[in-house]
Amino acid sequence: MKPPSTASAASMDKSFDPKTVEPRWRSHWEKHDIFRAEPGSSRPPFCMVIPPPNITGRLHVGHGLNNALQDVLARWRRMSGDDVLWVPGSDHASIATHVMIERQLEKEGITRQQLGREKFLERAWAWKQKYGGEIADQLRQLGASCDWSRERFTMDPGLSRAVREVFVRLYEKGLIYRDRYLINWCPRCGTAVSDLEVVHKEMLGKIWTVRYQLEGGGEIRVATTRPETILGDAAVAVHPDDARYRDLVGRRAILPVLGRMIPVVADSFVDPAFGTGAVKVTPAHDPNDFLAGRRLGLEPIVVMDETGRMNAAAGPFAGLDRFECRTRLLEQLRNDGALIEEKDHMLSVGRCQRCDTIVEPMISLQWFVRMEPLAAPALEAVESGRIAVVPDQWKKTYYEWMRNIRDWCISRQLWWGHRIPAWYCAQCGAMIVSREDPVSCACGGRRLEQDPDVLDTWFSSGLWAFSTLGWPESTPELRRYYPTTVLVTGYDIIFFWVARMVMMGLEFMEDVPFHTVFFNGMVRDAKGEKMSKMKGNTVDLFDLLDTYGTDAVRFTCAALTSPGSDVAMSPGRLEGSRAFANKIWNAVRFARPHLDAAPAAPPAVEDGLGPADRWILSRCSRVAGEVNEALEAFRFDEASAKIYQFAWHELCDWYLELSKQPLSSANAQEADASRAVLRHVMERVIRMLHPFMPFITEELWQALPRVAGDPVSIALCAYPLSEPAFEDPEAESALATLIDAVTMCRNLRAEKKVAIKEPVRTWIQPANEAVARSLAGLEVQFKRLTRTSELQIGVIPAEVASVSGVSASAALQMAIQHEGRTTDVGAERARLQKEIEAASKELSVHEVKLGNEAFVSRARPEAVEKVRSAHGELSERIKLLKSALSRLGA
RNA sequence: GGGGCGUUAACUCAGCGGGAGAGUGCUACCUUCACACGGUAGAAGUCGUAGGUUCAAAUCCUACACGCCCCACCA
Numbered sequence: 001m002k003p004p005s006t007a008s009a010a011s012m013d014k015s016f017d018p019k020t021v022e023p024r025w026r027s028h029w030e031k032h033d034i035f036r037a038e039p040g041s042s043r044p045p046f047c048m049v050i051p052p053p054n055i056t057g058r059l060h061v062g063h064g065l066n067n068a069l070q071d072v073l074a075r076w077r078r079m080s081g082d083d084v085l086w087v088p089g090s091d092h093a094s095i096a097t098h099v100m101i102e103r104q105l106e107k108e109g110i111t112r113q114q115l116g117r118e119k120f121l122e123r124a125w126a127w128k129q130k131y132g133g134e135i136a137d138q139l140r141q142l143g144a145s146c147d148w149s150r151e152r153f154t155m156d157p158g159l160s161r162a163v164r165e166v167f168v169r170l171y172e173k174g175l176i177y178r179d180r181y182l183i184n185w186c187p188r189c190g191t192a193v194s195d196l197e198v199v200h201k202e203m204l205g206k207i208w209t210v211r212y213q214l215e216g217g218g219e220i221r222v223a224t225t226r227p228e229t230i231l232g233d234a235a236v237a238v239h240p241d242d243a244r245y246r247d248l249v250g251r252r253a254i255l256p257v258l259g260r261m262i263p264v265v266a267d268s269f270v271d272p273a274f275g276t277g278a279v280k281v282t283p284a285h286d287p288n289d290f291l292a293g294r295r296l297g298l299e300p301i302v303v304m305d306e307t308g309r310m311n312a313a314a315g316p317f318a319g320l321d322r323f324e325c326r327t328r329l330l331e332q333l334r335n336d337g338a339l340i341e342e343k344d345h346m347l348s349v350g351r352c353q354r355c356d357t358i359v360e361p362m363i364s365l366q367w368f369v370r371m372e373p374l375a376a377p378a379l380e381a382v383e384s385g386r387i388a389v390v391p392d393q394w395k396k397t398y399y400e401w402m403r404n405i406r407d408w409c410i411s412r413q414l415w416w417g418h419r420i421p422a423w424y425c426a427q428c429g430a431m432i433v434s435r436e437d438p439v440s441c442a443c444g445g446r447r448l449e450q451d452p453d454v455l456d457t458w459f460s461s462g463l464w465a466f467s468t469l470g471w472p473e474s475t476p477e478l479r480r481y482y483p484t485t486v487l488v489t490g491y492d493i494i495f496f497w498v499a500r501m502v503m504m505g506l507e508f509m510e511d512v513p514f515h516t517v518f519f520n521g522m523v524r525d526a527k528g529e530k531m532s533k534m535k536g537n538t539v540d541l542f543d544l545l546d547t548y549g550t551d552a553v554r555f556t557c558a559a560l561t562s563p564g565s566d567v568a569m570s571p572g573r574l575e576g577s578r579a580f581a582n583k584i585w586n587a588v589r590f591a592r593p594h595l596d597a598a599p600a601a602p603p604a605v606e607d608g609l610g611p612a613d614r615w616i617l618s619r620c621s622r623v624a625g626e627v628n629e630a631l632e633a634f635r636f637d638e639a640s641a642k643i644y645q646f647a648w649h650e651l652c653d654w655y656l657e658l659s660k661q662p663l664s665s666a667n668a669q670e671a672d673a674s675r676a677v678l679r680h681v682m683e684r685v686i687r688m689l690h691p692f693m694p695f696i697t698e699e700l701w702q703a704l705p706r707v708a709g710d711p712v713s714i715a716l717c718a719y720p721l722s723e724p725a726f727e728d729p730e731a732e733s734a735l736a737t738l739i740d741a742v743t744m745c746r747n748l749r750a751e752k753k754v755a756i757k758e759p760v761r762t763w764i765q766p767a768n769e770a771v772a773r774s775l776a777g778l779e780v781q782f783k784r785l786t787r788t789s790e791l792q793i794g795v796i797p798a799e800v801a802s803v804s805g806v807s808a809s810a811a812l813q814m815a816i817q818h819e820g821r822t823t824d825v826g827a828e829r830a831r832l833q834k835e836i837e838a839a840s841k842e843l844s845v846h847e848v849k850l851g852n853e854a855f856v857s858r859a860r861p862e863a864v865e866k867v868r869s870a871h872g873e874l875s876e877r878i879k880l881l882k883s884a885l886s887r888l889g890a
Numbered sequence: 891g892g893g894g895c896g897u898u899a900a901c902u903c904a905g906c907g908g909g910a911g912a913g914u915g916c917u918a919c920c921u922u923c924a925c926a927c928g929g930u931a932g933a934a935g936u937c938g939u940a941g942g943u944u945c946a947a948a949u950c951c952u953a954c955a956c957g958c959c960c961c962a963c964c965a
Contacts, residue, residue, distance in 0.1 A: 573903080579928090587925080641912070
C-alpha cells in the first residue's frame with residue numbers, strides 16, 4: 001500500500017502547517033494498524049495501561065501531558081524493538097458522572113429519584129456512548145499510539161466480571177464486610193463517600209460555648225463548632241484527671257432545648273486544655289464521638305436524614321435543613337440564656353470532592369474492605385524495590401499512607417456503576433454474595449433482592465492492570481504483559497489508584513501490577529498556579545493544540561518534565577517548540593534535493609570524509625547515546641533538550657552551513673560523500689525526534705528518499721543508538737577549532753564594526769598532527785556566518801597573518817588575538833579539564849590523608865600544616881586553570 | 891499537628907561540590923539562494939536570608955523567611 005502523498009520537494013511550504021499534516025498521518029497509522037501489540041511475538045514485551053480518563057468530559061491539559069509522556073515511552077520502546085502494548089480505555093467515574101447527569105436533570109427540573117433507576121442508567125449509557133468515544137478521538141488527536149483494538153471501559157462485561165470475582169473472593173476471605181459505621185455522607189449526592197473523597201478546607205467559622213444545666217443544680221459548659229449536633233448529644237465528657245470536673249462525673253446534665261437527660265462521663269480522649277475542658281458527645285454525627293460512644297456504651301442518636309435535614313429526633317427542629325437548624329437553635333439558646341460565648345474559630349471543613357457540598361458524618365450500613373492485610377505486601381513491594389518509584393520522593397508518601405491505612409468504604413448509594421453482588425432473601429433475610437445472579441435462597445425462597453448500592457468507582461480501576469488484560473481468564477495477553485512495565489500517572493491519585501492497584505495486583509495476580517511507576521507533575525498555568533475553573537485560569541488543551549500544533553505541545557510537555565516538579569504551560573516554551581518544529585521542517589526542505597541525489601549506501605569512515613562530516617557523525621552518535629540514556633531514566637527534559645540543541649545549534653547552525661559548499665561541489669565523489677552523511681544524520685535526527693513529535697517527523701520521513709523494505713511508518717523504524725565507529729575526538733576537536741575561529745571573526749566584526757568585504761584568512765595552530773591533517777586545506781564559504789565571502793583556514797604556525805580587506809586596526813586586533821596562544825580551543829579545553837580532574841583527584845586523596853593526619857596531629861601539628869598548605873597550593877592551581885579555561889571558553 | 895516540594899536572568903525552567911545555563915522576551919545589525927516561527931552579536935543574575943562544613947558551595951549541613959501541596963478526629 002502506498003503512503004499518502006506528502007508534499008513534494010518543490011511544494012513544501014516555507015513553514016510547517018500542523019493542521020494539514022496531522023490528520024493525514026493519524027489515519028495512516030490507523031489504516032496500517034501499526035500500534036497493535038503482538039502477544040505471539042518474540043520481541044520483548046513492553047506494556048503500559050493508560051490511566052483511564054473519566055467519561056465526564058473532554059481531556060484537559062493534564063491528560064495532554066500524561067499521555068504525551070506515555071506516548072514518548074511507547075514510541076521509543078516500539079522503535080527500540082519492543083513489542084509494545086499500550087492499553088487505552090476510560091473510566092465510568094461513578095460519582096463524577098452522577099454529578100454531571102444530575103446537573104442536566106436539574107436544568108430539566110427533575111431529580112434522579114423522580115427519573116428512576118432504569119431511566120437514569122439509560123441516560124448514563126447514552127452519556128458514555130457520546131463522551132467515551134470523544135475521549136478516544138481526543139487521544140488519537142494527541143497521537144497516542146495505543147492499541148485501539150484492546151480498548152477497555154471499566155463497565156465492559158469482562159471488566160465487570162473481574163469486579164464481581166474480586167468482590168466475592170475478598171468477601172469469602174473475610175476482607176469485605178458489611179457494618180453500621182460512621183461514614184462520610186454527601187447530602188447532595190445522597191451517598192457515602194470514602195475518606196479520600198472528602199477534601200478538607202480551612203475556613204473561618206465560629207465556636208460557641210453552651211451552658212448545660214446539671215440535674216439537681218449546677219452547670220457544665222461545653223464548646224462546639226456545630227451546635228445543631230447538640231440535638232444528638234448522648235453525653236458530656238471530661239478528662240478523668242481533670243480536677244475541675246471530677247465531682248461531676250456520674251451526674252446527669254439536662255440537654256438544652258430538648259431537656260433530655262444525658263450522663264457526664266469521663267474519658268481520656270478529652271483534652272482538658274481545649275475549650276472548657278468538657279465536650280459534648282454526639283456518637284451519630286462525629287467520628288471521635290462515635291468511637292468514644294462505642295467505648296462508653298452510649299447509644300447514638302441520629303438527628304439528620306440523608307438529605308441533610310433534621311429528623312423527628314430533633315424535636316421542634318424536625319424538617320429543617322441542617323444549617324437553618326443551626327441558626328434557629330442558636331437563637332433559642334441565646335433566648336434561653338444558654339449561649340455563653342461566640343467567637344471566631346478557624347476550622348477545617350470536609351467537602352465532597354465532586355460537588356463541594358459539606359459532608360456530614362453519619363452512621364450508616366455500608367460495605368467495607370479490610371485494608372491492613374492487603375497493605376502489608378503492598379508496602380513490602382515498594383520497600384524491597386520490586387516496584388521502582390520515580391521520583392522516589394513519593395515513596396515516603398506511599399509508605400505513610402500504607403502504614404496508617406484505614407478500612408475502605410466501597411458502597412455508594414448511586415446507580416451508575418458496578419452493583420454490589422449481594423442479594424437478600426425476602427423470606428428468611430439471608431444474604432447471598434455470589435458471582436452469578438442467584439435464583440433462589442437456601443431456604444427455598446425465590447424472592448431475592450439485589451443490594452441497591454454500587455461500588456466506589458476506584459474499586460474497578462484498582463483492577464485495571466489485570467482486568468484489561470482479560471483476568472480472571474488466563475489470556476495470552478495476561479500471561480505475557482502482566483506485570484506491566486511502567487505506569488505513568490499523576491501523583492494526585494497515588495492513594496486513589498496507584499496504591500490500590502498495587503494491593504489488588506498482589507492479592508489477585510500474586511505479583512506487582514507494574515515494575516516502575518513514574519509520577520508526572522501537575523499542570524499549572526504560566527504563573528505556576530494550579531488551574532481551576534473557579535480561578536478562571538484553565539487552559540483548554542485543544543486550544544493549545546490548535547494554536548501551536550500537537551507536536552509542539554507534546555514537545556513542550558516533555559521539555560518541562562523534570563522529575564518531581566510540576567509543569568507550567570508557559571507560552572514562551574510553547575513558542576520555542578513551535579519554532580523548533582518549523583526549523584526542522586526547513587532543514588529538511590533544504591536537504592531534500594541533496595538527499596534525493598544521495599547514494600543509498602550509508603556513509604563509511606573509509607570514504608575519506610571531511611572534518612565537518614566526521615564531526616557531525618560523531619556528534620550525532622553521542623547525542624543518540626545520551627538521548628537513550630535520558631529516556632531510560634525518565635528524563636524527558638534532558639532527552640528533548642539534547643535533541644533540540646543538537647538539531648538546531650549543531651546540525652542547522654553549523655553543519656548545514658558547512659555542507660553547502662561540498663554538496664554543490666563539482667567533485668562528484670566529494671558531493672556524494674557529503675550527501676550520504678547529510679542523509680544519514682538527517683534521518684537519524686528525525687527518528688530521534690519521532691517519539692516527541694510524531695506528526696512532523698512522519699511527514700518528513702515519508703518525504704525522504706525511500707528504499708525497498710522500508711516500513712510503512714517511521715514509527716516502525718529503529719530508534720537511533722550510538723554508533724561508536726563514527727565517534728571521532730579529532731574531528732570534534734578540529735571543528736571546535738574552526739567554530740572558535742569563525743566566532744572570533746564575527747566578534748571582531750561586531751565589536752570593531754568593520755566591514756569585511758574580501759576573503760579573510762586566518763591561521764590556526766593545531767593541537768597535533770591529526771587535527772592539522774583534518775584542517776589542512778579546508779576552505780569554506782562562510783557567507784552566512786561571517787558576512788564575508790569566505791574564510792580560509794590555513795595550517796601555519798603561530799606567525800601573524802596578513803589580512804586583506806580589513807582596516808589596519810582590525811587586522812592588528814586579530815593578530816593580537818591569535819598571538820601567544822593556541823587557537824585549538826577544543827583541545828586546550830580538554831587538556832585543562834583533564835588537569836582539573838587530576839588535581840581534584842589529588843585533592844580527594846589528600847582529604848583522605850587529612851582525615852588520618854588529623855588523628856595523628858595531636859602529637860604532630862606540623863604534619864597537618866603540611867597537608868593544609870598542599871591544599872592551598874592545589875587550590876591556587878585550580879583557580880589558575882579555571883581562569884585560563886574561561887578565557888578560552890569565552 | 892505531621893510530612894513533602896519549591897525559592898537561579900524580566901517570564902517559564904535546567905544545573906545540585908570546582909567554568910552561572912536553556913527557551914521566550916529585550917537591544918543592535920541583517921531580507922543572505924532551508925527557515926524573519928530566521929541569522930549574527932549583545933545586555934541581563936549579591937543562584938531567598940543568615941550561619942556552618944570544605945582548599946573550593948547555587949550545589950552539602952543547620953536555622954530562618956516566603957510560596958505551594960499532601961496527610962491528620964482536636965470539640
